Amino acid sequence: MTRLVPHPVLSASLVLLWLMLTRFSLGYLILGTALSLVAGWAYSALHPAKPRVRRWRVIPRLVATLLWDIILSNINVARLLLTEGRGTRRSAFMQVPLKITDENALAVLAIILTATPGTAWLEYVADTGTLVLHIFDATQADHYRDVIGKTYEPMLMEIFE
Amino acid sequence: MSATILTIALGYAQVALALAGCLAGTRLLRGPRAQDRVLALDALYVSIMLLFLVTGMQLGTAFFFEAATVIAIMGFVTSVALAKFLFRGEVIE
């Protein structure tokens, strides 16, 4: 089974992706399954670090938090952009030490941070586990540090490690 | 009624997105640094992708979807390659 479907989760989501792209019908399901198997083999050929998802339950919570955050920061940034003329806004660099080291978790964190307007991932130094961010609004530095350190990081650690 | 609303909304969206593309275009031309241009190209890609979607809605066809998908999936390849070139001086090593 593991030889045939090396990444069941991945393959399943690929089938889902396929069905989203096409249509829900038996024919497409078969075709999609076949393709996803091929894709799964190809993926496993690359020997990626295999993510081990421990707690599925946390994922919906993460998504919800994220969506909410995105909306908030969208409004925030849009407001800042439109009112920039007043010139009070300052941006800043900030460094955040990270505890998570799992590649996949880091990637998800990167996605989260980028998807949230206002924060930009600059660099992550693997030796020290430090993340360098650029934030649009310097006044929110503490907020972001909180959000990363107290919300997302624990959730990700819960999921992946 | 719904047609009117949608026509107006979509027409507006079209112009807004084109304008957004235009603004990205100015950045693309002005630079000043290479990274600005790459970022601008990325932004232009996104605007045009959204424009595809909106146009598709306007015409009621789903035929633009593929092009939009390609931008969504592949657009990043260009930008990534450009960025890597900036960073390393070569794309593949």
Add this chain to the structure above:
Amino acid sequence: MISEHMIIAPILIPFVTGALMLLYDDRQQREAKFWLSIVSTAAQLLIAVELVVRAKTGGDISDAEGISFYLLGDWAAPYGIVLVLDRLAAMMLVLTALLAIPSLVYAHAAWDRQGPHYYSLFQFLLMGLNGAFLTGDVFNLFVFFEILLAASYGLLLHGSGQLRVRAGMHYIAINLAASLLFLIGVSLIYGVTGTLNMAHLANLIAQVSVEDRPLLHAGVAILAVAFLVKAGSWPLSFWLPTAYMAAAAPVGAMFAIMTKVGVYAILRLSMLLFGETGGASTGFGASVLIVLGMATVLFGLLGVLSSQGLGRMAAHSVLISSGTVLGITGFALAGGGPAMLSGALYYLIGSVLAAGALFLLIEPMNREDGGIAAMLALTADAYGLDDTDLDEVPDAGLDIPAMTVLSICFALCVLMLAGLPPLPGFIGKLAMVQALIAQTALPAGLAWAFIVLLIVSGFATLIGMARIGIQTFWASDIALPRVLALEITPVIGLLVILALTSLKAEAMLRYTTGTARALHDTEAYAYGVFATPRVADRSEDPAP
């Protein structure tokens, strides 16, 4: 059933061979690849000969006076792509195959080791050439042009090296630009007439409206520029001598026919579109073609005179021959009648073969120090960490007096290209001049100027070649090293063919006269293609 599909065989055979050889290991199975290529090319030759016979006697599926059509994908013309086999196409196919076999054999002496996938590229080149000769669709012509150009890029660059790459860059840049013009031309034609099929075009052209006609003319003119680049017409041919000279010898030999593809396209399209059935467009561009042809001959003549090396000279002589045919095309378009076209076609055969032989001679003649290995070491840029590609060179030298054989071969080439008797160059020129003298419909001044140019160009070739020949064979006291049998046999083979061409001149001229007549008679072509039934309509059961 097999004979039905034989028309497409000249395209498919090299394609399959080329593709098949991609699956072979390049180094270990070179011998196998060589034999495969030879078999493939020989098959092409056989089929081409068979097709000539068919074109002469009329096909068995659908013959409009010897013209056979092949509906690709079983789509009726003008919707699908049509292959058209007429006398001209069949003749060019034979010529291609005749040139290809010696070139292949020659390449096996050393050149095929100079880079990977030589044989595949070679087969693809043949595919492009054959396709360009066979197709009856303007855009498909573009595709085949691209195939043969792409393959020629590859072959030209085969072996790499500074000279070759530099020449290749010019060659590619100019041909890319020309391809773009090709596209513009084709699309304009489509825009005006709504068709891409040559026969359909020929039918439609008389009915094009007055406002649309200039646009159509512009399209065709732009298209013609693209062809002229390939045909090496002045002033679009300055890249050509360098490129041809830089190419490896067997490739140079194949290049001898590359210019003729451009000439062929011009001939075919101009006769079809602007021949007698062209309505208000009849004779369009004739004077331009004449003038350009003359300018090309003049340019080639000057080049032949001022060349120091044999390679450059051979390239310029190629220009002369293509200029000659171009000019005659112009005359034929202007109402010169089939006789001169017949001579020009005959001349074309001879000059292509002779130029091919000359290109093959260049290397053995110039190989002053050391054998093939030394030469290869010079040309190959033996850089690279994994390139230990130069395996041992066969040393099966020939103990015949290399000098004598080489000089006789060279002399025959010179006779041919200079248009001296008794080789086909003479007969071809004779036929053209006779027809030009006899022709009264043409402006006398132009015709005489052309005759003078023909004679003078032959004379200039003689002077230039004699100079080179004397330098090589008489003035240098360095004993030429041994010549490989693989190198000299192809040359001799080509010369034998030339001699046969001369001996059988009457039969060949009869063929070319028929060809020229068919070219003038556009109706058979233009309407024949529509009369060709689809298989689906012929058989009882409907198309699935």
Add this chain to the structure above:
Amino acid sequence: MEIILSAAIGILSASGIWLVLRPRSFQVVIGLCLLSYAVNLFIFSMGRLTPGAPPIMPKGGFIDPTLYADPLPQALVLTAIVISFATTALFLVVMIVSRGLTGTDHVDGKERSQ
């Protein structure tokens, strides 16, 4: 729309032509790319412009061809795109190889001598 498109074709080709006439091989590559855009658009425009009616048929049913965009130029452009991609790649490689062999990126393989 026609004016915009023809102006676009004109500008693309003018830039392309200008670049193609430049001495540096990279300029020529970019020029050829721009020219091929222009030519693709040109071919495309030969089918006349038809906004909003892709040549994709409903299954079955008779259709009126004049309502749809002309598919043939599109097919031609597709072929042209592929071929020009291939040839651009080739030219690019020749360019870098030439640069490696001659040491210059001038199209003639040597700097213009004054």
Add this chain to the structure above:
Amino acid sequence: MAEHNLFLLLACLPFATSLILLTLPQGARGASSWLSALSMAGGLAVLFAFLPEIQAGNVLRARLEWVPSLGMNMALRMDGFAWLFATLVLSIGLLVVIYARYYMGRNDSLPRFYALLLAFTGAMQGILISGNVLVMVVFWELTSFMSFLLIGFWHQGAAARDGARTALIITALGGLCLLVAMLMLGHAAGSYDLGMILRAGEKIRAHSLYGPMLALFLMGAFTKSAQFPFHFWLPGAMAAPTPVSAFLHSATMVKAGVFLLVRFAPVLGGTEAWFFAVTGAGCVTLVLGAVVALYRHDLKGLLAYSTISHLGLITALAGIGGRVALLAAIFHICNHAVFKASLFMAAGIIDHETGTRDMRRLSGLFRPMPYTATLAIVAAAAMAGVPLLNGFLSKEMFFAEAVDWHNGTWLDDALPYFAIVGSSLSVAYSLRFIATVFFGPQATDLPKPPHEPPAWMRRPVELLVLICLLVGIFPALTLGPIINTAARSVAGADMPYYKIAVWHGVNAPLMMSLAALGVGTLIYALSAKSISDGPEGPFLLHRIRGQRVYDWLLFRLTWRLPRLALRWLSTEALQPQLRLLVLTAIAVACGALWGALSFASDLRLHAPNPGFGLLWLVGAACAIGAAWQAKYHRFAALVLLGGAGVVTCLTFAWFSSPDLALTQLLVEVATTVLLLLGLRWLPKRRSEIAEDKLLPAKVRRARDLVIAVIGGLGIASIAFAMMTRPLISNLGDWFLGNAYYEGGGTNVVNVILVDFRAFDTFGEIAVLAIVGLTVYALLRRFRPAPESVEAPDQQTLADSPSLDDYLYVPSVVMVWMFPVLIMVAGYFFFRGHDLPGGGFAAGVTLAIAFLVQYIGTNVRWVESRITVLPIRWMGIGLLVSVATGMGAWLFGYPFLTAHARYVHIPLVGEVPAATALLFDIGVFATVVGAVVLMLVAIAHQSLRASRRREMDEAAAARKEVA
């Protein structure tokens, strides 16, 4: 019939022998000479078999068809004139063969020599007996070519090479002129048959092209027979071995010219133009040749110029053209051949035995070689025109013609004087030859001690001298009848018999002969001393030598001028060529459209859309920006190009072409990456090039800008004109109407690509594969420029982070994208036939999927995990597509006929199954292979460069240790 075959045998014999000789080994001296002699003798035998027929005044004919449609047949025709001439050629040829056997040295390859000689003989004979003027030209050119090889036989010496080349060029030029002349003649006469032409004199002389015809004809004849001003090749040809000279300059080569003149005198002659041109040239040559001959120190040089002079005499006679004149010409042709051949052979003997030909060194040879000397003296006397020798007779006939014949022109009046001057000089140089070489004190400083030659080397000379005497004494008994036959065959059968006699009584010609003898002796006596001390040529004249003029002209015309012209007319640089290409395209388009381009009366316009317009503002700006930046900011230009590309792609989508938009985007991505990959190997250009600021550069740019703007305007207006035209019915309509029913797909574009016009796609994938192979092959031998071998600056900075660090997070996502992209590729693939997508789009997508992996990590990482064999992919792809196409054959359909049908699968339902899908698989595989091959081949260069760096460093380290 037997005669017919004999005739053919005669024509072929020399060539056949020549071929046999070529195969003989180098050392076969005896065999080769026997063979050659037999061949010549055989020819003679055949000729003698014909004698009765000829004597009867019949014309022999034989005919082989060669190219009848051009009027060119191997027609052979022999009348008295030809017979006489052919006999002359073969007999002298036979003697030359014998002579050469002893003359040629040990190192010379006799078989080769004889082969050339026989081939030449055959060609010469061909001229004489061909019954078709075109075939005559064929042989004419052949003699030029063979003589070239003969003259250059000793090609080790520069003189021989130059002489041979000059001879070839001059005579071949003449031959080409002659060809045109013959073509005109044939055109005027309505046939190329010699007999027909000879009968059509009236028609030809009245033809409008008579002038050019005559000029070209004479060009041919004069060059061959070395008439002024084309005489100079002949002395140069003296570098040939003496047997060759003896043959070429007595009986053959040069005589071909006069043969032609005599032959065609009745056709073309009789007009004033003919007379002036031919006799004029003959007279000038006669005198000039004689004058120069007198001053030559080289024995063969003297003979060469004397030949020129005598040819002038014959030419002058031909110019007169009367019956007697022609007879005299024919007679002199024979006589000259006999004595000149013997003289050349004698000169050869002298050269052979003494080692020199310089008359200033030769002296008193009578004593060591009395026999040879006697022979030479007799022959020289014949040349001088001493009575009782053959030369005297024909010369006297010339005098008689000069005096008797009149047409009232000044040249006619001057003719006797020319004759006397020429003869006197001929006496003088003959005398000089005899006196200096054989008499006087015996020379002591000769390279070899002189003695008599081997007997068989002398035999030919003896025979010839004997003939001189016999003909001189008994003309009527020996040559008389046959000369008359020959003359009759030329001038007409009604010509009365002309009796050649030694004694005509004391008349003007005799007086002239005597005067010439006297004056000649006097001239020699007076100038003997000054000549031998002086330069090689008469006063002042030696400075203007034809050869030098020729050399100068040749050099200018065939080397300097063309080179100069080419430098002006052509260019090696790319830019001007591209400029020309663009300009030509603009020019032809303008030529076709000028004043005729009209826009449709009711423009078919769509309302402009602001969004579209706005985006094209960006697109246009990007294009211009790319053009602007491409030199110094390549990266920026590349990004801007991307901008222009994406707007182009939008345009496709906007105007209902989703497929195009899709493909354009995919290709765009691949192109950008390719260009980026290439960018790494280009030189850095940070500072501006100073030159670019100078005026010439600015002018260049301005000019190109103008061209670009014109080009852009042109194409824009054409596009506008086309777009606004009313719709026409075109192929597209049919495709739209039939794609579904006939092609089985709803996406018409895709149906066109894989079905209606699948053949285009078939070709297109071939292009891709070819380019992939080329790229791969080229990069196998890639050598980066020295400064590019180094890692880019970004990687060598002091604190530059490592790649792994940089890509730590991104690479994770990029690896995730791999399966996603594979799915997307599959998606595009399966949608193709009905909706936008298709094999190509899928292929590029998959290739990009691989590419992303390469970018996201590095080459080694990827390649240690997945092995893509792109060439394999391509090969299989191509084969799949072609196999699909050929599959149709099995059902009796043409190549690439698609079969589409719906297959019912339980539970799933109707599933479309089209062969087009299979074809698309081929496309897909090829595209994947080609694109991956290209990208990876370029990408590998970095790897190679870095590996090379490592190796260098390792080597350096090792060196340090050592």
Add this chain to the structure above:
Amino acid sequence: MSPLQAVPLFIAIPVAIMVVLGSTLTLIGALGFARLTSFYDRLHAPTLATSWGTGGIIIASALMFSVIEGRAVIHEFVIGLCIVVTTPVTLMMLARAALQRDRAERSPVLPEDMQLRPQHPEPPAQG
């Protein structure tokens, strides 16, 4: 315009709102992108477009086509997914490249503690 007429009003209104929202956000982002002065600031602007800008339009499109075609059309979400996953890669790499270039030039844009890599040990020797 027939496809648009087929959309019932209660769908049309949310669709319109979403479209307007998405495009407006995109426009604002672009506006900021054009106006902001520093590269790092500009880095934030396009995220508006890639988050809710895209989101809004995708939702609208999915909604509309689902109604028109009478089935759940959700392939638009693939686009959203892709955008969400791929944008970070671009931005990260670009930002990192910019950072490096600025460092190499000792650009004043960067604060002092950013000039060198934080707590960087000895730079690993480059090959």
